[in-house]
Each structure stands twice: as C-alpha cells, then as structure tokens.
Amino acid sequence: MNVGIYGASGYVGGELLRLLLQHPKVTVSAVTSNTYAGEYVFRVHPNLRGETNLKFEKPDISSLTDKCDIIFLSTPHGVSSTIVPEIYDSGVKIIDMSADFRLKNADDYPKWYGWSHRSPELLEKAVYGLPELHRDDIRRANLVACPGCMAASAILALAPIIQTGKVEKNHIIVDTKVGSSGAGSKPTLSSHHSEHYSVVRPYKPVGHRHTAEIEQELSAIIKDEVKISLSAHSVNMVRGILATCHVFLTEPINPVDVWRIYRGSYGDEPFIRLVRDRRGVFRYPDPKIVTGTNYCDIGFEVDRNTNRLVVLSAIDNLMKGAAGTAVQDMNLMLGFDESEGLKGIGLHPV
Ligand SMILES: NC(=O)c1ccc[n+]([C@@H]2O[C@H](COP(=O)([O-])OP(=O)(O)OC[C@H]3O[C@@H](n4cnc5c(N)ncnc54)[C@H](OP(=O)(O)O)[C@@H]3O)[C@@H](O)[C@H]2O)c1
Incomplete structure (x- = not known):
C-alpha cells in the first residue's frame, strides 16, 4: 500500500x-x-x-x-x-x-x-479515530479524525469509570501537563528557550479546545451530557502528557473494583497498560516511561476522604497522542494487524 x-x-x-x-x-x-x-x-x-x-x-x-x-x-x-x-x-x-x-x-x-x-x-x-472506543467503525471508515493529544489521554483515562454511570458527570476535572512539542514546530516567543526552560506554565486554565471532543466522546458512552473542567499546563519536557483526572463518585468504591472496571475495559488492549505498583520509583504512570512508544499507561488512586477517584494517564503526545494512534487507525483501515509497526519498546533511562 x-x-x-x-x-x-x-x-x-x-x-x-x-x-x-x-x-x-x-x-x-x-x-x-x-x-x-x-x-x-x-x-x-x-x-x-x-x-x-x-x-x-x-x-x-x-x-x-x-x-x-x-x-x-x-x-x-x-x-x-x-x-x-x-x-x-x-x-x-x-x-x-x-x-x-x-x-x-x-x-x-x-x-x-x-x-x-x-x-x-x-x-x-468521519469516525473519531480512537481504536479503544471505535475499532469497528474505524475498520470501515474512509475518513478518520485522529484525536487531539490531550483528549486522547483524558478520554482513555475516563471512559471506563464513566461507563459505570457512578460518577458526578458534571464535576470531572482534568489537569494536564504537556511537553513543548505539543505546540508544533513553529517557534513563538513563548516557546523560545529562555522563556520555556523550567516552566510549569498554566497556558489554558479554562476553555481549552480539546474540552469539546472529550465531552463529545464521554457523553456518547453514557448517552447523556458529560461536562469536563480541563486545565492545561505546559511543562519542561519535549514529549509527553500526564493527565490527572479527578472524578467524584456517587457511591464509595474500593481499589479492587476500580481494577476490575479498568481490566474489563482494557484487558485485551495492545497499547494500554495499567500501572499501580506498591514499590519503586515509577509506581504511577509517567510520560518519561512511554516516550517514543504507543503506550497509554493508566493508573489510579482512591481518595476515601472526598469520595474521589484520581485517574492518571501518561502518553507520548506525538505517539499515542498523534502518529502512533494514526498508524493504529491505518492498520485497522487497511486490514493489517493493529499493532504492525508499533511494537517498539521504550527507552530507560531517557
Ligand atoms: N504536536 C502534537 O503533539 C499533536 C498531537 C496531536 C495532533 N496534532 C495536530 O496535528 C497537526 C500537525 O501538528 P504539528 O505539531 O505537526 O504542527 P507543525 O509542527 O506546526 O506542522 C504543521 C505542518 O503543516 C504544514 N502547513 C502549515 N500551514 C499549512 C497550510 N496552510 N497549508 C498546507 N500545509 C500547511 C507545515 O508545513 P509547511 O509550512 O512546510 O508547508 C507543517 O508541515 C495539527 O493540526 C495539530 O493540532 C498535534
């Protein structure tokens, strides 16, 4: 081809x-x-x-x-x-x-x-090109719209818990940290080295455009309107997104149930890894570990104090947030193995 x-x-x-x-x-x-x-x-x-x-x-x-x-x-x-x-x-x-x-x-x-x-x-x-949600439609599509990078990380983090229907659907907070390549290759003053080095810059605390597609896709899951409060920060990385998603639950949940929900949704997914470890440095998803790969690492923690579920997802914005998912879509559209050309293991240390 x-x-x-x-x-x-x-x-x-x-x-x-x-x-x-x-x-x-x-x-x-x-x-x-x-x-x-x-x-x-x-x-x-x-x-x-x-x-x-x-x-x-x-x-x-x-x-x-x-x-x-x-x-x-x-x-x-x-x-x-x-x-x-x-x-x-x-x-x-x-x-x-x-x-x-x-x-x-x-x-x-x-x-x-x-x-x-x-x-x-x-x-x-057009089919929204997130294979984890629309695999069969992508296979049949002639026009696929690849998701925005922040949207991909947020939707993948939130879809399984939204599907349970046990969340306050108008009270979901997504806080993202994004590397500089997310803004593309065209230089601006804000991307200039002296202005960008060392930053944790809240560049879109409200009104980020990706809110629209996150709400669209999550609302479609439960056939009811979901509202997302998205705040985006530009940080001192070249690649990577960490989405920290705060979901307030309508009834208490324990970690075993959360595992079951996420394993049920993603157990067979080739590019989603559930990451929640008791020991080690990388106990939760970290963009550093998925750099150059098509993985979306997803982890979580339950906050019993406020009945809050914190779901964390890490992707490489240029891979699972763009080109990696696009090649996954292409594989589906052309009838190839979905993982063809995407199986590379990430670097450590990087
Ligand atoms: N960066 C990310 O992490 C990311 C993730 C997901 C999705 N996306 C989306 O993917 C698209 C590309 O992003 P990028 O980061 O690669 O941006 P980029 O580095 O700025 O590249 C843009 C490309 O578009 C071309 N171009 C610009 N204006 C054009 C025009 N009027 N007509 C035809 N070609 C034009 C440019 O090439 P020439 O000027 O040489 O023609 C360049 O090749 C954007 O829509 C972006 O939102 C980006």
Whole structure:
C-alpha cells in the first residue's frame, strides 16, 4: 500500500514518517511541504538520515491521490476541511491529524475554533479515530479524525469509570501537563528557550479546545451530557502528557473494583497498560516511561476522604497522542494487524 503525508515537515509529520518508513506493509510515496519543497526529508527530520532519500514536494492533491492509497493530513486546524472533500471524492482513504473532523456538530466549530466548517456534510462520515472506543467503525471508515493529544489521554483515562454511570458527570476535572512539542514546530516567543526552560506554565486554565471532543466522546458512552473542567499546563519536557483526572463518585468504591472496571475495559488492549505498583520509583504512570512508544499507561488512586477517584494517564503526545494512534487507525483501515509497526519498546533511562 502506498501512503502519503500532506504537511510532512512538522512534528507530527516527522513522527508519522519515522513509523511509516519502518512499517513492513506500506511504502511512503509522497510527502508535502510548502516551505521545504525540493529538500531532502532528512534535512528537516535529521533522525531519518540514511533511512530515506525522499524529498518534499509542493502540495498537489491530484498528484497525491494518483500515488497513494491512503493520505495522512498533518496540517494546522482549518486547513484539511478545505481539501478533504477532493481527496474523499477520489476514493483515497484519509486520516486527518487536525481537529477539522473530530467534532460531530458543525456548530461546535465557531464556538471552539472560531470558524465555520467548510465541509459540514463530511462530519457525519468521519469516525473519531480512537481504536479503544471505535475499532469497528474505524475498520470501515474512509475518513478518520485522529484525536487531539490531550483528549486522547483524558478520554482513555475516563471512559471506563464513566461507563459505570457512578460518577458526578458534571464535576470531572482534568489537569494536564504537556511537553513543548505539543505546540508544533513553529517557534513563538513563548516557546523560545529562555522563556520555556523550567516552566510549569498554566497556558489554558479554562476553555481549552480539546474540552469539546472529550465531552463529545464521554457523553456518547453514557448517552447523556458529560461536562469536563480541563486545565492545561505546559511543562519542561519535549514529549509527553500526564493527565490527572479527578472524578467524584456517587457511591464509595474500593481499589479492587476500580481494577476490575479498568481490566474489563482494557484487558485485551495492545497499547494500554495499567500501572499501580506498591514499590519503586515509577509506581504511577509517567510520560518519561512511554516516550517514543504507543503506550497509554493508566493508573489510579482512591481518595476515601472526598469520595474521589484520581485517574492518571501518561502518553507520548506525538505517539499515542498523534502518529502512533494514526498508524493504529491505518492498520485497522487497511486490514493489517493493529499493532504492525508499533511494537517498539521504550527507552530507560531517557
Ligand atoms: N504536536 C502534537 O503533539 C499533536 C498531537 C496531536 C495532533 N496534532 C495536530 O496535528 C497537526 C500537525 O501538528 P504539528 O505539531 O505537526 O504542527 P507543525 O509542527 O506546526 O506542522 C504543521 C505542518 O503543516 C504544514 N502547513 C502549515 N500551514 C499549512 C497550510 N496552510 N497549508 C498546507 N500545509 C500547511 C507545515 O508545513 P509547511 O509550512 O512546510 O508547508 C507543517 O508541515 C495539527 O493540526 C495539530 O493540532 C498535534
């Protein structure tokens, strides 16, 4: 199968390339960039030196659809909704890394993203690309919207406990710590080394856009409205997200029951590990340990004092939070083993 990446010069594009170039069942046939057209890929993604002689080409949809069976779109939000209709009509499968097809309700785009959707008719055709929730739909989809990185970590942490129906559904707090690559490769003053080094910066205490997709996906599980209070912090990591989720329960729960609930949901999942140990440094999920892998590590603790369940989840934002999940989606869409090309073990120490 031939794959292409539209917007391949960014961080997600680079991570997709790292995975796809090693994937045994696909060939990367085309990668696009406006800024670097004509340049070797390894000049922008130096980790790929010696792995490929591909060059970036100027974005051209008909050239891409001629060469590819599936196309990843790895552009900022607002771009893919202008080009997806043409690709969709060609019959080539699409995995969009941006937010443009994640939300089902077109009215949510002006509210959360500040623009009106250019192809709202495709929203109902798009499948939210979180395999743990929508595996069968992804298998049948021609258009998959890969989840936002923070959204993926929060939804995976919360879905099993939400499903029990025993939570205060309007009183759920998600506190995230995110590494700098989560903001993409385009430099700004706030990403400048002197301004970002050592920070624990609350950059979106309220109103983060990923709230919309977290609420959408969790509400769909119980067919009732779930409200999420999300606060995001940028911290001194390059990769990684830790989501600390506070859930207030409608009746007391003990740790054995929580284990049972999470094992029941995720026991057979290839990329979810339950982490809660009595000894050692890494007793709970830690982004450091999943760096470069497609794992989402999930752990928890019960606070009997306030009848609160704290669920922690750690992912690499560029892997399970982006390219790793996208390749998992691709494997499902193309009928490959779901874990193909994603089995690498993480580094320690890193
Ligand atoms: N970073 C993460 O952790 C993460 C996680 C999950 C999802 N995402 C989503 O994935 C997408 C890419 O993120 P990123 O972090 O890779 O961003 P990035 O590093 O800024 O890369 C953006 C890419 O899009 C291209 N591009 C920018 N404007 C364009 C336009 N108007 N038309 C065509 N191409 C354009 C850029 O290439 P040229 O300028 O060279 O053309 C570049 O290749 C975003 O929608 C982001 O929200 C990111």
